[in-house]
Amino acid sequence: MKQKVVALLQQAVEELIEQSVLQSDWIPEISVERTRDAQHGDFASNLAMMLAKSAKTAPRQLAEAIIAALPDDVSVEKVEIAGPGFINFFVNPAAQHQIIADILRLGPSFGKSEVGAGKKVQVEFVSANPTGPLHVGHGRGAVYGSVVAELLRAVGYDVANEYYVNDAGRQMDILATSIWLRYLECCGQTIQFPSNGYRGGYVEDIARQFFDRVNQDFCFVAAEVFDGVPVDEPQGGDKEQHVDGLISKARELLGQERYTQIFQAGLTAILADIRDDLAEFGVDYQHWFFESLLVDDGSIEAALERLDKAGHLYKKEGATWFASSLLGDEKDRVVVRENGQSTYFASDIAYHMNKLDRGFERIINVWGSDHHGYVPRVRAAMTALGADADKLEVLLVQFAVLYRGAEKVPMSTRSGDFVTLRHLRDEVGVDAARFFYVLRKSDQHMDFDLKLATSQTNDNPVFYVQYAYARICSVLRQLEEKGLSRNRQQGLESLELLSTEHEVSLIGLLTQYPEVLERSALKYEPHHLVHFLRELANHFHTYYNAQQFLVDDVKLRDARINLIEAIQQCLSNGLGLLGVNSPESM
């Protein structure tokens, strides 16, 4: 409908150009908005005000000329000039009613579109280091990323969800070493656990399972392990040097093969846990991309060579630098360290080159907003690789602060007793957790109240929306239990009977759903959809309290049943995109 209004205005403008009232080079993009106030009709355009200056005509006068030039259309009931020069469109009720037939016909695909048809997009999200279970900080990115991907699919894009597994860095060596030390404890050794090691209980679990499998094969006495290793921080040393010393010792004593076995045991166990965790949270991936692949197949060298050939690399103080400051970054970045090791950033350059090579038209990265300083250097890398940096879209997600009522939930990651995502799911459930995470704009801080999310009262927005759905299901059950007749076709032919204030506004809302969906998708802002669903639920509850659906008048009853079925479908479609269930009873 909105498109139709734009088209009508477009024709009017062309007509006025022909009449030389307007000139073709003045014409701005025609903007049509939903009105906020029903008194202003359904759609409004500020076109006359935009053109007034260049046409040297008063906005209201120009608006009159535009209206006079508008072609007739059956779905437009009337057009008015209002305020400083707005052109307000009132849509014919019969045209509005059509939406109910559309929804019932389209079912689950109501609201979808093809604006992204034929375009390949990648959404990379979560990508937490596989050094421990996911915590609540990852939850928001997980839900946000998966919903953005789902929204893009709904408007036609060919979307691939991807998780980048950082399995090649120093953190993984620390993990492997931590597991080994716990394993040594299983062997009966007494270990002074490094302050910089991974202390979580899951490390001990992995070590114990590993011990059960390999027995004493990896055992060494503690004295030998710690011999010659720089002292730890509590003893006045440096914790980084201490843990690095232990990593070297692990490699040396175990040899490459056994070290790799421990390393793989840790990676496999934790990754399996992350996969299960995400799957249970309704988050699925098409690809799990391993950083180690880039190391092993020479991609990093290839990427650096490409940058070097294009003249973006130089050597200084024994290291190799990427001249990113010439491409918008704050300073140049090291890609190969003095010791010959490539940096994490070098992997990331190779990774993004790989993404580009896979032919995605748009590359979306969902990152924690604490990484925002990292964006310019990746964009610089894209440019230096010869790609259009605008293909890259980095969506930043702020951490949520957890509360239980008024009380803040402590979240220390140091001690390993942080609140895990699994814990959150257990406490509030998948539906509430997902809904809450996308309730707010993603790049804003948010307070997540666990108590509110689990409350079974009207202040909980998840239950509020789900309840609207369940209520409709209940009415439909009543229809059957009471043995009332129901004729969908007759209902569709009687839609003009839906004329109360509540019905008109509900139908108006339903017509907005496809627009809301498209906007949420294209702007990567799921919260618009969430707000829409709350509003739809609210209007339904009001309607429910004001009017009886199962009335004696058969035609009216059929029409109303069609309306609430359309609402039911729309709620379920929207909740489905959010990964939230639509329960038939609660």
Added chain:
RNA sequence: GCGCCCGUAGCUCAGCUGGAUAGAGUGCGGCCCUCCGGAGGCCGAGGUCAGAGGUUCGAAUCCUCUCGGGCGCGCCA
């Protein structure tokens, strides 16, 4: 110190490429089923859109400055 983000009702937050009288939820004060699920609905009070300039027909929205808060500034990942 430099860079990015943010500041809207008591609290949590919306506010689409600048548009009409700035909106929800919660909390607070009233009220509403002989009826399809009261996990609901209605009404009311509550605002210097942090502050000050500027841009224009029009600014919560764009520009500049000030104040207040968050984050980032490794040859870590």
